[in-house]
Amino acid sequence: MEVPILKQGHYLIASIQSALTDADLSQLREALIERVGKYRSRGVIVDVTALDVMDSFAVRTLRDIAHMARLRGAETVIVGIQPEVAFAMVQLGLTLKGVSTALDLEEGLAFLDRQARERIERVQGRIPRG
Amino acid sequence: MAEELLVPIAADVDVVSARQKGRELAAEAGFSSGDQTVIAAAISEIARNILMYAKRGEIVLRVVMNGDLDGVVIVARDQGPGIPDVARALQDGYSTSGGLGLGLPGARRLMDDFDVASTPGKGTTVTMKKWRRRHA
Numbered sequence: 001m002e003v004p005i006l007k008q009g010h011y012l013i014a015s016i017q018s019a020l021t022d023a024d025l026s027q028l029r030e031a032l033i034e035r036v037g038k039y040r041s042r043g044v045i046v047d048v049t050a051l052d053v054m055d056s057f058a059v060r061t062l063r064d065i066a067h068m069a070r071l072r073g074a075e076t077v078i079v080g081i082q083p084e085v086a087f088a089m090v091q092l093g094l095t096l097k098g099v100s101t102a103l104d105l106e107e108g109l110a111f112l113d114r115q116a117r118e119r120i121e122r123v124q125g126r127i128p129r130g
Numbered sequence: 131m132a133e134e135l136l137v138p139i140a141a142d143v144d145v146v147s148a149r150q151k152g153r154e155l156a157a158e159a160g161f162s163s164g165d166q167t168v169i170a171a172a173i174s175e176i177a178r179n180i181l182m183y184a185k186r187g188e189i190v191l192r193v194v195m196n197g198d199l200d201g202v203v204i205v206a207r208d209q210g211p212g213i214p215d216v217a218r219a220l221q222d223g224y225s226t227s228g229g230l231g232l233g234l235p236g237a238r239r240l241m242d243d244f245d246v247a248s249t250p251g252k253g254t255t256v257t258m259k260k261w262r263r264r265h266a
Contacts, residue, residue, distance in 0.1 A: 019150065021142040022178070053149055053167060055174035056232045084167035092171060092236035093222060 003028045007039050011112055012074075013105070015047040025061040032065055036072045043112035044069050047105055049080030059094040066099040075115050077101065079108035133158070133193055137177075139208075140186040145177040148189045152204060159193045159200050161262055169202060169260050172237040176206040176256050179233050184210020184253065194259075201242075201261040212250040220246070 001024055006013040012035055014028060032044055046062060048054070054062075066076035077100040081089075089095075102108040135155060137148040149170040156166045173189065180187035187208025194201045213219045222235045234256075238244040243259040 019146045021146055023142055052153070053170045053174055055171050055178070056236065057174075057178060082167075084164045087164055088168045088171040088240065091168065091240050092175070093232045093239070094236070 003031075005031060005035060007035070007041070010041055010116070011043040011045060011109070012036065012039065012041045013045045013047065015105075016050050018050060019052065020058070022057050025058060029061055029065050029068070033068050033072060036069055036074045041074050042116060044074050044076040045105065045108045045112070046076065046078050047080045047108075048078060048085075049082065049104070051080075051085065052082070054081070054085050054089055054094065056092065056094060059089065059096060063096060063099055075100065075112060077108045077111050079104055135191040137189045137191070138186070139177050139180045139189055139206075142178075142181065145174055145181060148177045148191075149173040152189075152191055152202070155191050155193060156202050156260070159202055159262070160264070161202070161260070165260065165262065168240045169204070172240040172258060172260075173204055175233040175237040176204070176258070179256075180206060180208045180210070183213075184208035187253075195264075196261070198264050199261045200264050201259050203257065203259050204241075206256040207253065208255075209253040212252055212254055213246065213248040214250050216246050216248055 001018055001020065003014050003016050012032060014032060036044065046065065062078055069076045079102045081101065100111060102111050135151055137151055138144060139148060152173040153166045153170040156169045177189055187206065190205040192203045194203050218224050220235050220238060222232060237258060241258040242261050245257045248254040
Protein backbone atom coordinates (compact mmCIF):
# COMPACT_ATOMS: atom_id res chain seq x y z
CA MET A 1 0.00 0.00 0.00
CA GLU A 2 1.76 3.12 -1.24
CA VAL A 3 1.60 6.25 0.90
CA PRO A 4 0.43 9.32 -1.06
CA ILE A 5 2.88 12.23 -0.90
CA LEU A 6 1.45 15.70 -1.44
CA LYS A 7 3.53 18.70 -2.37
CA GLN A 8 2.32 21.87 -0.70
CA GLY A 9 4.52 24.88 -1.36
CA HIS A 10 7.94 24.15 0.08
CA TYR A 11 6.65 21.20 2.07
CA LEU A 12 5.93 17.54 1.42
CA ILE A 13 3.07 15.89 3.26
CA ALA A 14 2.93 12.10 3.49
CA SER A 15 -0.29 10.96 5.04
CA ILE A 16 -0.36 7.33 5.96
CA GLN A 17 -3.79 5.89 5.23
CA SER A 18 -3.62 2.36 6.63
CA ALA A 19 -1.38 -0.20 8.30
CA LEU A 20 1.99 -0.43 6.58
CA THR A 21 4.30 -3.36 6.07
CA ASP A 22 8.04 -2.98 6.57
CA ALA A 23 8.45 -2.85 2.78
CA ASP A 24 5.84 -0.03 2.55
CA LEU A 25 7.72 1.94 5.20
CA SER A 26 11.04 1.53 3.42
CA GLN A 27 9.39 2.58 0.17
CA LEU A 28 8.01 5.70 1.87
CA ARG A 29 11.52 6.56 3.10
CA GLU A 30 13.02 6.27 -0.41
CA ALA A 31 10.18 8.23 -2.01
CA LEU A 32 10.39 11.10 0.50
CA ILE A 33 14.15 11.47 0.28
CA GLU A 34 13.99 11.44 -3.51
CA ARG A 35 11.23 14.04 -3.58
CA VAL A 36 12.96 16.39 -1.15
CA GLY A 37 15.55 16.84 -3.90
CA LYS A 38 13.13 16.82 -6.81
CA TYR A 39 10.88 19.54 -5.35
CA ARG A 40 13.61 21.29 -3.35
CA SER A 41 11.42 20.90 -0.26
CA ARG A 42 12.31 22.58 3.03
CA GLY A 43 10.01 20.56 5.20
CA VAL A 44 8.46 17.10 5.44
CA ILE A 45 5.38 16.16 7.40
CA VAL A 46 4.58 12.52 8.03
CA ASP A 47 1.03 12.12 9.29
CA VAL A 48 0.70 8.89 11.27
CA THR A 49 -2.82 9.50 12.60
CA ALA A 50 -4.07 6.34 10.88
CA LEU A 51 -1.35 4.12 12.35
CA ASP A 52 -2.78 2.02 15.16
CA VAL A 53 0.60 0.55 16.11
CA MET A 54 4.14 1.86 15.97
CA ASP A 55 6.72 -0.79 16.55
CA SER A 56 10.51 -0.64 16.52
CA PHE A 57 10.77 -0.91 12.75
CA ALA A 58 8.29 1.91 12.14
CA VAL A 59 10.05 4.15 14.65
CA ARG A 60 13.46 3.39 13.19
CA THR A 61 12.21 4.19 9.69
CA LEU A 62 10.65 7.50 10.79
CA ARG A 63 13.87 8.42 12.53
CA ASP A 64 15.84 7.55 9.38
CA ILE A 65 13.50 9.69 7.28
CA ALA A 66 13.99 12.67 9.60
CA HIS A 67 17.77 12.32 9.69
CA MET A 68 18.13 11.74 5.95
CA ALA A 69 15.82 14.64 5.10
CA ARG A 70 17.85 16.90 7.38
CA LEU A 71 21.01 15.90 5.53
CA ARG A 72 19.19 16.98 2.38
CA GLY A 73 18.25 20.33 3.91
CA ALA A 74 14.66 19.61 4.95
CA GLU A 75 13.15 19.57 8.42
CA THR A 76 10.81 16.68 9.28
CA VAL A 77 7.92 16.66 11.71
CA ILE A 78 5.90 13.58 12.66
CA VAL A 79 2.28 14.40 13.42
CA GLY A 80 -0.74 12.53 14.74
CA ILE A 81 0.72 9.94 17.12
CA GLN A 82 -2.37 8.63 18.93
CA PRO A 83 -2.42 8.49 22.76
CA GLU A 84 -2.54 4.67 22.90
CA VAL A 85 0.26 4.45 20.36
CA ALA A 86 2.37 6.87 22.42
CA PHE A 87 1.74 4.77 25.53
CA ALA A 88 2.82 1.53 23.83
CA MET A 89 5.87 3.23 22.31
CA VAL A 90 7.09 4.39 25.70
CA GLN A 91 6.59 0.91 27.15
CA LEU A 92 8.54 -0.56 24.26
CA GLY A 93 11.35 1.92 24.89
CA LEU A 94 10.89 3.74 21.57
CA THR A 95 11.64 7.44 21.81
CA LEU A 96 11.97 9.19 18.40
CA LYS A 97 14.84 11.14 19.95
CA GLY A 98 16.07 13.95 17.73
CA VAL A 99 12.87 13.97 15.69
CA SER A 100 10.32 16.78 15.87
CA THR A 101 6.71 15.91 16.55
CA ALA A 102 3.48 17.89 16.60
CA LEU A 103 -0.07 17.10 17.67
CA ASP A 104 -1.66 17.21 14.23
CA LEU A 105 -1.22 18.42 10.66
CA GLU A 106 -2.11 22.02 11.55
CA GLU A 107 0.47 22.17 14.33
CA GLY A 108 3.00 20.47 12.08
CA LEU A 109 2.60 23.12 9.39
CA ALA A 110 2.84 25.89 12.00
CA PHE A 111 6.03 24.28 13.32
CA LEU A 112 7.65 24.20 9.87
CA ASP A 113 6.60 27.81 9.15
CA ARG A 114 8.17 28.87 12.44
CA GLN A 115 11.38 27.00 11.59
CA ALA A 116 11.52 28.64 8.15
CA ARG A 117 10.96 32.09 9.65
CA GLU A 118 13.72 31.58 12.18
CA ARG A 119 16.04 30.43 9.43
CA ILE A 120 15.44 33.67 7.51
CA GLU A 121 15.87 35.77 10.63
CA ARG A 122 19.11 34.00 11.38
CA VAL A 123 20.39 34.77 7.89
CA GLN A 124 19.40 38.41 8.38
CA GLY A 125 21.29 38.40 11.66
CA ARG A 126 18.32 39.12 13.88
CA ILE A 127 18.78 35.93 15.87
CA PRO A 128 22.26 34.91 16.96
CA ARG A 129 23.48 31.68 15.45
CA GLY A 130 23.55 28.67 17.74
CA MET B 131 -14.53 -18.39 24.24
CA ALA B 132 -12.29 -21.25 23.21
CA GLU B 133 -11.23 -19.42 20.13
CA GLU B 134 -7.79 -20.09 18.72
CA LEU B 135 -6.23 -18.40 15.74
CA LEU B 136 -3.16 -19.51 13.88
CA VAL B 137 -1.30 -16.96 11.79
CA PRO B 138 1.57 -18.26 9.63
CA ILE B 139 4.49 -15.82 9.45
CA ALA B 140 6.53 -15.89 6.26
CA ALA B 141 6.40 -12.35 4.88
CA ASP B 142 6.11 -8.81 6.20
CA VAL B 143 2.37 -8.66 5.39
CA ASP B 144 1.93 -11.51 7.88
CA VAL B 145 3.36 -9.31 10.64
CA VAL B 146 0.60 -6.78 9.94
CA SER B 147 -2.07 -9.46 9.79
CA ALA B 148 -0.88 -11.10 13.04
CA ARG B 149 -1.07 -7.84 14.97
CA GLN B 150 -4.46 -6.97 13.48
CA LYS B 151 -5.86 -10.37 14.43
CA GLY B 152 -4.33 -10.00 17.88
CA ARG B 153 -6.02 -6.65 18.30
CA GLU B 154 -9.39 -8.08 17.22
CA LEU B 155 -9.08 -10.99 19.63
CA ALA B 156 -8.09 -8.65 22.47
CA ALA B 157 -11.13 -6.49 21.68
CA GLU B 158 -13.39 -9.57 21.82
CA ALA B 159 -11.84 -10.50 25.17
CA GLY B 160 -12.85 -7.07 26.49
CA PHE B 161 -9.49 -5.32 26.58
CA SER B 162 -9.46 -1.51 26.41
CA SER B 163 -8.27 0.08 23.20
CA GLY B 164 -5.05 1.06 24.99
CA ASP B 165 -4.40 -2.55 25.92
CA GLN B 166 -5.32 -3.68 22.40
CA THR B 167 -2.59 -1.39 21.07
CA VAL B 168 -0.09 -2.70 23.60
CA ILE B 169 -0.89 -6.30 22.63
CA ALA B 170 -0.70 -5.48 18.91
CA ALA B 171 2.69 -3.80 19.37
CA ALA B 172 4.08 -6.80 21.27
CA ILE B 173 2.84 -9.17 18.54
CA SER B 174 4.43 -6.96 15.91
CA GLU B 175 7.83 -7.21 17.60
CA ILE B 176 7.87 -10.97 18.06
CA ALA B 177 6.39 -11.62 14.60
CA ARG B 178 9.16 -9.53 13.08
CA ASN B 179 11.72 -11.50 15.10
CA ILE B 180 10.43 -14.72 13.50
CA LEU B 181 10.83 -13.20 10.05
CA MET B 182 14.24 -11.76 10.78
CA TYR B 183 15.87 -14.72 12.47
CA ALA B 184 13.95 -17.81 11.38
CA LYS B 185 12.43 -16.64 8.06
CA ARG B 186 9.18 -18.44 8.88
CA GLY B 187 7.11 -19.63 11.77
CA GLU B 188 3.68 -19.15 13.26
CA ILE B 189 1.78 -17.23 15.85
CA VAL B 190 -1.09 -18.74 17.80
CA LEU B 191 -3.55 -16.40 19.48
CA ARG B 192 -5.92 -17.59 22.16
CA VAL B 193 -8.36 -16.20 24.69
CA VAL B 194 -8.09 -17.76 28.16
CA MET B 195 -9.80 -17.46 31.54
CA ASN B 196 -8.22 -17.83 34.93
CA GLY B 197 -10.44 -17.23 37.96
CA ASP B 198 -11.76 -13.73 37.61
CA LEU B 199 -9.20 -12.87 34.95
CA ASP B 200 -9.60 -12.87 31.19
CA GLY B 201 -6.52 -13.01 29.11
CA VAL B 202 -4.98 -13.39 25.72
CA VAL B 203 -2.15 -15.81 25.15
CA ILE B 204 0.21 -15.34 22.25
CA VAL B 205 2.56 -18.13 21.28
CA ALA B 206 5.18 -17.45 18.63
CA ARG B 207 6.93 -20.55 17.32
CA ASP B 208 9.67 -21.08 14.81
CA GLN B 209 12.19 -23.71 13.82
CA GLY B 210 14.93 -21.19 13.22
CA PRO B 211 18.48 -21.00 14.53
CA GLY B 212 17.37 -20.47 18.15
CA ILE B 213 18.76 -17.96 20.62
CA PRO B 214 22.17 -18.94 22.05
CA ASP B 215 21.88 -16.56 25.01
CA VAL B 216 18.28 -15.85 26.01
CA ALA B 217 19.22 -13.70 29.01
CA ARG B 218 21.26 -11.45 26.77
CA ALA B 219 18.58 -11.32 24.07
CA LEU B 220 16.22 -9.96 26.75
CA GLN B 221 18.53 -7.02 27.46
CA ASP B 222 17.68 -3.64 25.98
CA GLY B 223 19.79 -2.69 23.01
CA TYR B 224 21.24 -6.13 22.35
CA SER B 225 20.73 -7.20 18.75
CA THR B 226 22.47 -9.56 16.36
CA SER B 227 20.48 -8.29 13.38
CA GLY B 228 21.35 -4.61 13.32
CA GLY B 229 17.93 -3.73 14.72
CA LEU B 230 17.24 -1.52 17.71
CA GLY B 231 17.47 -4.47 20.08
CA LEU B 232 14.13 -3.58 21.64
CA GLY B 233 11.99 -6.37 20.21
CA LEU B 234 12.10 -9.02 22.93
CA PRO B 235 12.74 -6.77 25.97
CA GLY B 236 10.14 -4.29 24.68
CA ALA B 237 7.53 -6.99 24.16
CA ARG B 238 8.26 -8.31 27.65
CA ARG B 239 7.60 -4.87 29.14
CA LEU B 240 4.29 -4.65 27.27
CA MET B 241 2.94 -7.99 28.48
CA ASP B 242 2.17 -9.42 31.94
CA ASP B 243 3.72 -12.87 31.49
CA PHE B 244 6.59 -13.55 29.17
CA ASP B 245 8.55 -16.71 28.55
CA VAL B 246 11.20 -17.62 26.00
CA ALA B 247 12.16 -21.23 25.33
CA SER B 248 14.90 -21.67 22.79
CA THR B 249 17.18 -24.47 21.65
CA PRO B 250 20.03 -23.50 19.35
CA GLY B 251 19.59 -25.23 16.02
CA LYS B 252 16.01 -26.27 16.85
CA GLY B 253 14.00 -23.09 17.21
CA THR B 254 12.36 -20.65 19.55
CA THR B 255 8.99 -20.41 21.27
CA VAL B 256 7.90 -17.16 22.88
CA THR B 257 4.81 -17.33 25.06
CA MET B 258 3.30 -14.11 26.34
CA LYS B 259 0.09 -13.24 28.15
CA LYS B 260 -1.88 -10.17 29.02
CA TRP B 261 -4.57 -10.24 31.70
CA ARG B 262 -7.55 -8.12 32.63
CA ARG B 263 -9.90 -8.33 35.59
CA ARG B 264 -13.37 -9.40 34.55
CA HIS B 265 -16.01 -6.98 35.73
CA ALA B 266 -18.98 -8.62 37.38
